[in-house]
Amino acid sequence: MLAALPWAAAQEAAPKEPSYGPELEGFDYPYPVQQYRFTSQGEQLHMAYMDVKPARPNGRTVVLLHGKNFCAATWKGSIDALSAAGYRVVAPDQVGFCKSSKPQHYQYTxxxxxxxxHGLLESIGVKRATVLGHSTGGMLAxxxxxxxxEQTEQxxxxxxxxxxxxxxxxxxxLGVDKWFERELATNADKIRAYEKSTYYVNVWKPEYEPWVQMLAGMNRGPGKRLVAWNSALLYDMIYTQPVVYELPLLKMPVLLLIGTKDTTAIGKDAxxxxIRPKLGNYAELGKRAAKAIPQATLxxxxxxxxxxxxxxxxRFHDALLKGLQAAKP
Known part of the structure; x- marks a missing residue:
């Protein structure tokens, strides 16, 4: 049975066109999933998370914040590398994503x-941590x-x-209604084409496919409309809440890890x-951010x-571990 297989083998053995529930039911994560239950905006919600404790702790914790088209599970390689280096690793799914709640009504900010x-970390006794954010998770970080x-070490x-x-x-x-319409129309082929060109510089590897099916599977499932609605609200949040103006206010060391071939910009196709060629130029954006942040390493x-x-x-994890070690308290 799938449940008895190692995580990677289980994903390879999964159907090529799977269907998952609105909270990613049916998709296995590489480590045990726990739930943080809380009340927010009058709603009873839960956040799924993995809390991976190393065999030889170094006394530090890293919190991993996923991007818009990602989930906590997509951090598997980083969890493994960080845990092997002695870090406790906490990887949550944010509300609206993956195995966490998809509320009918929520003001996403x-x-x-x-x-x-922060509430999740307090509930599991994490008082201070390094926060690693990717893509939209970088905005959140x-x-x-x-x-x-005071709770953010780096x-x-x-x-x-x-x-x-x-x-x-x-x-x-675009507004929420237009985003909703676009999200309802998404499928594996569209996701794969976008990721190939933007994430992987037009090179595709088989190990990327489970992440395509992870997203597309929720859109094939019984919760398709709820998943698409939350996704639309999240896209509107991303578009309307840039963090670029506040980068100079960051007080902690900041490690910027930038793939310069990236061209990501929300709504760029619209x-x-x-204007399009001027957007998402990460060869320039990374340098500009490093100049704006008081304690930045690029x-x-x-x-x-x-x-x-x-x-x-x-290469990524070698650079990450080196950067974390340089900021050791």
Whole structure:
């Protein structure tokens, strides 16, 4: 049975066109999943998370914040590398994503998601941590660091988005209804094509496919409309809440890990043709962010795209561990 197989083998043995529940029921995570239950905006909610304790603890904790098209499970390689180096690793699914609650009505803000994450960490006794955020998780990590500077030992940002204000640069507002319409129309082929060009610099490997099916499977499942609605609300949050203006306010050391071939910009395809080439230029955005952040260390991967931790895990994790060690308290 699938449940008895190792995680990687179980994913390979899964159907090629799987269907998952609205909370990603049926998709196995690489480590045991726990639930943090809490009340927010009058709703009883839960956040799924993995809490992986190392065999030889070094006394530090890293919290992993996933991106918009990712889940806690996609951090498996990073969890393994960090745990082997002695770090306790906490990897949650944010509300609206993956195995966590999909509320019918929720005002999504990065402040709210940061507060939810802080509550989770308090509930499991994590008083201070390094926060590693990727993509949209990078925006959330910045907001977390601004709200909870005393609890944030260090930030590590892997190709964070929000390093430019798309609205100010001319990307039109799509609004929640348009995002909802777009999300209902998504499928595995569209997800795969986008990820191949943006995440992996037009190179595709079989190990990327489970993450495509993870997302597409929820859109094939019985909760498709609820999943798409929450996704639409989240896209609107990302578009309307850039963090670029507040980067100079960060007080902790910040490690920027940037794949310079990345071209990610929310709503870029809806922008006027003359504006699109100017958006998502990570070769410039990384350098600009490093200049704006008081204690920044910039590491660039000149042959990588939006997901360097998945495109070349060894190089990424070598740089990550080196950067974490340099900021050791």
């Amino acid at each position: 990065f402040q709210q998601l940061a507060a939810n994450t 910045v907001r977390y660091g601004l709200l909870y500077p 930030l590590a940002l892997a190709n964070p988005i929000g390093l430019e204000d798309w609205k100010a640069l001319g990307v039109p507002s 922008a006027p043709a003359d 590491v660039e991967f000149d042959d990588m795209g939006h997901a360097p931790q998945m495109q070349d895990p060894k």
